[in-house]
Amino acid sequence: MSEGILLFIEQRDGVLNRTSLEAMVAAQRMAAETGDKVSAVVLGRDVSAVATEVAGKKLEAVYTVTDDKLASYTPDGYVAALKQAIEQLSPRYVILSHTYRVRDFAPILASTMGKTFVTDCLCFRVEGGETVFTRQIFQGKINTDVRVQAEAPVFASFQAGSYRADLAEAGEQPAPIKPLEVEMEGVRLRTEPEAAFQETKQAVDLTQAPLIVAVGRGIKSQENLSIVQELAEAMGAEIAASRPICDNEWLPMDxxxxxxxxxxxxxxxxxVGISGAIQHVVGMKNSQTIVAINKDPEAPIFDLADYGIVGDLFEIVPALTAEVRKAKGE
Amino acid sequence: MNIVVCLKQVPKKDSILRIAADGKWIDDRDLSYEMSEADAYALEEALRQKEKHGGEVIVICMGPERVRQSIKEALAKGADRAIHLYDEAFDHASDAAGIGRALAAALKDEKFDLVFTGLQSDDYGFAQVGLVIAERLGLSSATIAMEVQPEEGGVRVKRELESGWFQWVKIPLPALLTIQSGINQLRYATLKGIMAAKKKELREVKAADLGLTADDLKPAQVIERAYLPLKSKQTEMIEGKPAEAAAKLVEKLRFDARVL
Structure with a gap:
């Protein structure tokens, strides 16, 4: 009989991935509605620090799976270890954060176990014992409520920022940390990982900028960037961009x-000219005041904007620059 | 180096999407379609690898008749042949497990070294189908690839991690890679390519050819409602001619939001 919710805790070099705490909030809220208990599982070579940190939260148990083969992340290692953990614990749900690492192994895990995996969810509701997940399609333009008809466990990953990590409930007493025995002897790790690196030292720290003017695909060409740069200059703002602009090397990746x-x-x-694809939105949605200028009135960016102007950025941006200069008495 | 590229056709990026009358999907009348963006980069990467290392590029695509347009575009750009999973039974495959199962079945007897998919499609965005194929066919895998270097006995892949971090990994062949958008510069099909594409093999595959029934492809995940996202904020839309709107916005930012 499957019961309980198993939460995957992600760590790298002994550092907890904060989005695991967001997923924990999803798991705790799900538990509150279904009456299930939440346990966490963390993988690695030595995970005692992360396990202890997580054990302070309201959890039934923190399971640890440790092995030399889990020292560096590989999909084969994670799939083999988690499959055995899930088989031993037989939860009803396996909850994960939709990180790049989860994207790299969890679909293989679900497929090899013959289970369904609802990815990149925003939230859920429980209805007559069944869980309905909300996920976005068409890059955030449309929401869907997805009903799952499958045998337990159901895998679900939650999008970064879908829940607030600081709302993870603390436990009255530390949760017990329980090592799980898994067989890793015969597991072949096909991936040979090298050390992670950063491409360039980040020259610009945009996190400290009080004002940011960000430009997207709508700008159409590199030559047109100057109108946005002029606006940023007039405002005393840093310039930033969505991914396509940096992919085209119109602005540096930092x-x-x-x-x-x-x-x-x-x-x-x-x-400016940013539609608001979810990959962009996760990086800016907590801004205090958001202004969107876009020609498409249906662009998702307007859903989070405080102020919006629908129109041609090539007319609006220069007009805005002129107004900002005027306001500053230049 | 033989490379399979999985293509998906999706509504064009700038399409105005409306909800269908049954409230379960988009209204797909009057939509124009294109190759899903990341898949276009996957195709381009395969063509570049072929130009460097030789071999064959095979595209595979599932969907109704309209997807032929994207298949032909791929052939015109330089793919050597195509497989079209074309059958009403495939309409039932609407979750990642079903789509992955059908594609894996169609690739089972192909000879390839690499399979490329986009990292996720622009419509469903499951980010799973590639890995389902890898799992079903026992391929090694790496996701969100930013650079691909074939090496003796394997392939070295630069993976994108979060927040500006990267990592090289080496995996043995045959392997599946999911390709990140922006990994290369897309080419256009040439007139010569378009003409040549007409003579290239385009094989149609039915579900029965793969030993699959509609029941095998039945989704475990069903969309029961599709709707426009609720606004998380009250957005004040500023109207007027550009100069007027700009003046109003600056006033709001100075005196209401007090951020300028």
């Missing part, structure tokens, strides 16, 4: 905002 770039929360975030 200007990129989003899941693969920097995460910022300035006083003002002015998004």
């Amino acid at each position: 200007r990129q905002i989003g899941s693969s770039g920097q995460t910022v929360a300035p006083k003002l975030y002015l998004a």
Whole structure:
């Protein structure tokens, strides 16, 4: 009989991935509605520090799976270890954060176990014993409620930022830390990982900028960037960009905002010609004031904007620059 | 180096999407379609690898008749042949497990070294189908690839991690890679390519050819409602001619939001 919710805790070099705590909030809320208990599982060579940190939260238990073959992340190692952990614990749900690492192994894990995996969820609701997950399609333009008809365990990953990590409930007493025995002897790790690295030393720290003007695909060409640069200059703002701009090398990569770039929360975030694909939104949605300028009135960026202007950025941006200069008495 | 590229056709990026009358999907009348963006980069990467190392590029695509347009585009850009999973039974495959199962079945007897997919599609965005194929066919895998270097006995892949971090990994062949958008510069099909594409093999595959029934492809995940996202904020839309709107916005930012 399957019961309980198993939460995957991600760590790298003994450092807890904060988004695991966001997923923990999802798991704890799910438990509150279904009456299940949440346990966590953490993998690695030595995970005692992370396990102890997580054990302070409201959890039934923190299971640890340790082996030399789990020292560096590989999909084969993680799939083999987690499969055995899940088989031993037989939870109803396996909850994960939708990180790049989870994306790299969890679909293999679910497939090899013949289970369904609902990815990149925003939230859920429980209805007559069944869980309905909300996930976005068409890059955030449309939400869907997804009903799962499958045998336990159901795998579900939650998008970064879908729950607030600081809302993870603390336990009254530390949860017991229980090592799980798994057989890793015969597991072949096909992946040979090298050390992780950063491409360039980040020259610009956008996280400290109070004002950011960000530019996206709508700018169309590199030559057109100057109008946005002029606006940023007039405002005294840093310039930033969505991914396609940096992929085209129109701006250096250290200007990129989003899941693969920097995460910022300035006083003002002015998004020019950015549609608001979710990969971008996760990097800026906590900005204090968001302004969006876009020709498409249906662009998802308007859903999080405080102020919006629908129109041609090539007319609006220069007009805005002129107004900012006027306001500053230049 | 033989490379399979899995392509998906999706509504064009700038499409205005509306909810269908049954409230379960988008209204797909009057939509134009294109290759899903990351898949276009996957195709481009395969063509570049072929140009460097020789071999064959095979594209595989599932969907109704309209997807032929994307298949032909791939052939015109330089793919050597194509497999089209074309059958009403495939309409039932609407979750990652079903789609992955069908594609894996169709690739089972192909001779390839690498399979490329985009890292996720622009419509469902499951980010799973590639790895389901890898799991079912026993391929090694690496996701979110930013650079691909074939080496003796394997392939070295630069993976993107989060927040500006990267990592090289080496995996043995045959392998599946999911390709990140922006890994290369996309080419256009040439007139010569378009003409040449007409003579290239385009094989149609039915579910029965793969020993699959509609029941085998039945999804475990069903969309019961599709809807426009609720606004998380009250957005004040500023109207007027550009100069007027700009003046109003600056005033709001100075005196209401007090951020300028």
